[in-house]
Amino acid sequence: GQQVMQIPQYQHVQEGEDFTTYCNSSTTLSNIQWYKQRPGGHPVFLIQLVKSGEVKKQKRLTFQFGEAKKNSSLHITATQTTDVGTYFCASQRGTALIFGKGTTLSVSS
Amino acid sequence: EAGVTQFPSHSVIEKGQTVTLRCDPISGHDNLYWYRRVMGKEIKFLLHFVKESKQDESGMPNNRFLAERTGGTYSTLKVQPAELEDSGVYFCASSQSGFGTEAFFGQGTRLTVV
Numbered sequence: 001g002q003q004v005m006q007i008p009q010y011q012h013v014q015e016g017e018d019f020t021t022y023c024n025s026s027t028t029l030s031n032i033q034w035y036k037q038r039p040g041g042h043p044v045f046l047i048q049l050v051k052s053g054e055v056k057k058q059k060r061l062t063f064q065f066g067e068a069k070k071n072s073s074l075h076i077t078a079t080q081t082t083d084v085g086t087y088f089c090a091s092q093r094g095t096a097l098i099f100g101k102g103t104t105l106s107v108s109s
Numbered sequence: 110e111a112g113v114t115q116f117p118s119h120s121v122i123e124k125g126q127t128v129t130l131r132c133d134p135i136s137g138h139d140n141l142y143w144y145r146r147v148m149g150k151e152i153k154f155l156l157h158f159v160k161e162s163k164q165d166e167s168g169m170p171n172n173r174f175l176a177e178r179t180g181g182t183y184s185t186l187k188v189q190p191a192e193l194e195d196s197g198v199y200f201c202a203s204s205q206s207g208f209g210t211e212a213f214f215g216q217g218t219r220l221t222v223v
């Protein structure tokens with residue numbers, strides 16, 4: 001079954017607004033990765049979080065890993081039209097990398 | 110350095126026919142994954158190779174799907190016979206080591222079964 005639940009499934013924002021997607025798991029995760037897939041493209045690795053409570057930033061993107069290592073979030077500040085796409089979290093199951101269902105972000109200018 | 114390459118980029122076949130997809134991982138990457146994304150939905154795990162061995166094939170939908178990675182280099186995914194519900198984008202990804210390392214994805218093969 002699905003390892004992580006990701007919400008929301010879709011999100012539409014006006015350019016300049018903030019955006020957040022969440023991943024939740026019923027079990028403790030060893031690590032979590034985030035990927036972005038642009039429309040018509042392929043998933044591209046963004047970041048990996050490993051430590052409890054870890055926070056990492058990439059320009060306007062902020063990634064967090066929960067204290068209990070059961071949830072994670074990706075927050076985008078002041079969205080731009082270039083942020084459109086689907087954002088996936090992914091976690092390890094054994095040796096395999098299992099993806100959440102993704103959050104598709106659309107941005108209108 | 111060449112990335113993960115997949116061939117073909119698109120394939121349209123009739124129901125009942127056979128299609129073989131190919132993936133060439135990044136050189137030196139022992140781990141190779143196959144995924145499928147249907148109708149813009151989730152990226153569904155199919156299977157995982159470590160070198161030539163199938164480490165996890167729990168995501169393979171049924172015995173119409175056969176994946177191989179002879180010699181631990183490129184991999185093929187054969188669908189025989191294809192059904193309408195097999196349509197989707199098949200992604201291959203590779204990583205240097207399986208645990209906690211970045212997976213690099215190919216551009217995908219868009220399969221349409223009509």
